[in-house]
Amino acid sequence: MSAKTGLERINHTFAVARQERRAAFMPYHALGYPSRQVTIDAIAALADAGADLFEIGIPHSDPLADGPTVQTATHQALMQGTTVTACLEMVRELRDRGVTQPFCGMTYFNPLYRYGVERFVNDAAAAGLDGLIVPDLPPEEATELEQACRRAGLATVYMLAPTSTEERIRLVAGHATGFIYMVSVTGITGARSELPPDLAAFVRSVRRHTDLPLAVGFGISTGEQAAAVAAIADGVIVGSALVRAAGVDDDLATLKALAADLARGSHHPAA
């Protein structure tokens, strides 16, 4: 790997996508699901299918922002003994296997807090993570994490939601590095049949306050939806639909086909 920091690697990924007038395809996978070995194979398959940046889920017993698909997957991962340490080992293994795309670790605050904020950030950076997203940690409570990430060169990604006020948008834009995770709907993670009609307006309202890349997630499950999102945002995040696909068959054929479709959509924005 290059000597770049995680944040620089993430910035580079979005710069390239912008230059090529496309969005970044950003798949999520829950580490340890459906098993440790399949996790490695699934992320490698997603990398081959055109992923630009990964969200790497570290399982927690109480994922209160997640819908049933991710809840079930992370629960299964925990039942198989997926510890935080095991997650960092998987990240290392993926890097050894030649997966080079940036990784954003996604976990709830308690596992990270118990591990020790600074220790976690340093071990995560050493293992090959490039940024962190902690959904239950708003900027107000994140001073220690931000300082540790700054020292280790990791991005601190925050979320914004359709309920976010101007004041909150300004606050988050001032603290986020790498990109902002735009939660498309008020709700929890999970595939939905339609994108919310006010999504473009939401993206525009945040765009007025920041030049950071804006990546949209929650509810996206098809290539067509990905292309629609790619037309208005810098990144397309897909979680539950891919997690479900990863559990379908042993050779990951379903996952690969869906990932190819989503990558195509993300890379060819709808007119």
Place this chain on the structure above:
Amino acid sequence: MPNSTAGAAHGKQTVNYSAYPDESGHFGPYGGKFVPETLMPALDELEEAYLRSRSDHDFQEELAYLQRTFVGRPTPLTYARRLSQHLGGAQIYLKREDLAHTGAHKINNALGQALLMKRKMGKTRIVAETGAGQHGVATATAAALLGMECVVYMGTVDMARQEPNVFRMRLLGTEVRPVESGSKTLKDAINEAIRDWVTNVRTTHYLLGSVLGPHPYPTMVRDFQSVIGREALSQMTESPDGPGRLPDAIVACVGGGSNAIGIFHPFLDHHEIRLIGVEAGGLGIDSGAHAARFADPKLGRLGILQGTKSFVLQDDDGQIALTHSISAGLDYASVGPEHAWLRDLGRSEYTFCTDDQAMQGFKLLCELEGIIPALESAHAIGHLLELAPQMDRDQIILVNLSGRGDKDLGAVNRVLASEKS
């Protein structure tokens, strides 16, 4: 007033308790707001509306009116003569929250928050979690009274052991949604209630039932429950039916800790009074099957659960531990942040009662006082077996009898049957 001198006289730290939480919702290192961004604006709005209501005379009048005419406040103070004689030590007084409408202190907070929605925020849909079902019933009741839509999430384990309350909620027009995830108890019900809230936050208020969750909940719930302590203070010192003086100790059970904070808070400045919280010791601390956050240094660590930083039962990897208590209302992995802070300050202390000790307390109160307590409150009574005999006959213990035991008859029956067999 003894407030200014009491701390110095007893050599304890003099702390301005009313200065907590700070502006960001922290009680020292505890508390705060640990929630997804989607909810942050709702918390800001809630805090703003709540602060307005505190100084709104009309709102406070309406709440007081409902407390008098609907809840039946003030609840009585009962001298437990035969229990006191039996234990042979301190004189025991019971603050009778079991006599409040719906059978527990939970109505104080449910009504307060529901009225806040009705008068200050215009939200017409309420979601709530419930463990023992007392908060669920209280919320369903408040929703019926004020004409609001109500959904209560309840773990299926709790639905089985608190069946009468499930029926009550349904009669009151509330939809009870079973929760099958995790340990199928209170924590999992809170997760589901929060997921509903995140999804419907524009129209829905989360009516949290204890001094838990993100700021401003621990403060707001405390304030709505402090009516217990304010009444008790006046009944102890001024009522002809009371002892005519302050107690030497106050005892309350602690799940999330709302009945305990409610009775403790108005007494905080009286430093000479011991404030004792009783956690659920389950099958014993060594068994790991308990909900005693402060008593188990191995599992009970500083952590973040469901919006707040406090002591949390968890494993070495930061995953939340499964808890056990005979009492559904105490069966929770974390504890209100203000309790953790008062404990750090040395102002309150915490002990625990096992399931067996709570059952002993339960039976004693039934047979000696003619009061069937909730299994939660039976933990406070259970601790008296140890505490009262250590104290002199001229000393006084005030116990918050937080709820009545009708809901527990099935569970108690099963325990008694298994003891016989």
